[in-house]
Amino acid sequence: MVEYSFLLEEFTRLLKKNGLKFTRQREAILKALYEHDGHFSPEEIHRFVCESDDSFNVGIATVYRTLTLLEETDLVESISFGKDGKKYEIGLKKHHDHLICTRCGTIIEFTDEIIEARQEAIARKYRFKMTDHTMKIVGLCADCQRRH
Amino acid sequence: MVEYSFLLEEFTRLLKKNGLKFTRQREAILKALYEHDGHFSPEEIHRFVCESDDSFNVGIATVYRTLTLLEETDLVESISFGKDGKKYEIGLKKHHDHLICTRCGTIIEFTDEIIEARQEAIARKYRFKMTDHTMKIVGLCADCQRRH
DNA sequence: CTTGATGCAAAATATTTGCATGCTC
DNA sequence: GAGCATGCAAATATTTTGCATCAAG
16 A cells, blocks of 8 residues: 555645645545545545544535545545445555455455456457456355355 | 346246236336346436336336346346446346446446456455456547547 | 235435635645 | 635435335235
């Protein structure tokens, strides 16, 4: 995982490049995602930010706007599955895919070199300029199989 | 692609098995998905059904309920990407993954044996009982790269 | 007939937008 | 100071639910 300082630098660089402003709110949202390991809804992220500092009120609209912004710049990625809506996580991790348990919702991250290579080959075949790729394997995790 | 009659048979079998009823609405929704090749929002599917027969009014709530039902039985699958919400398509196709263009929204389906095999190996490794898996490669399609 | 299914409308959620005001740069 | 960003509340959009009624089995 990258250092927070690097992430922050990258963020300010991107903002500057696009004539956008660096604000306390934007930083807080990025930081909340950095500090919490996992996948969260806009609502949850909003709560993180508000809880981290009672005197600091961030509007939910700002969270949505900022997540959209962060996703566009790939600093943050989203995943969605089943009934649950979109969930966000910090990008710039080593690329990884997800195993998702349909019963308990556990998400396990993994990477596989062979799959990565095949994905690139497929994008080439269809003349796609690949900007991202995701893979989800859904099923029952070991625990839930046992408990069942 | 499977025959519609097979799909229908499978559907009635599953309904019976679970003590559920076969209704005109449920059939119409399944049929709409069979007849339209692609990925559609609940709203779009609702429109398909209503347009197919003016005198036949199906509530949007029924569409949501039926899609949930169909997805649970794997007769229908969903995919979601970017700003757009969940989109549904007929399941029971040969399994396939998706290439999605971020500019024009085009979705191309593909399959890759190597990836399929790796997915199974990974599920085994983490002791997951895999029930489904999906892969999305997102980027710019050939046309949009040119137009850009 | 019994029980699940439907349509409708209302409720609950989720997301976006307009606008006056506040903050970066 | 100029102009983007914010919070708020209102407007939309999306999805779920309660309930009287309908219809499949």
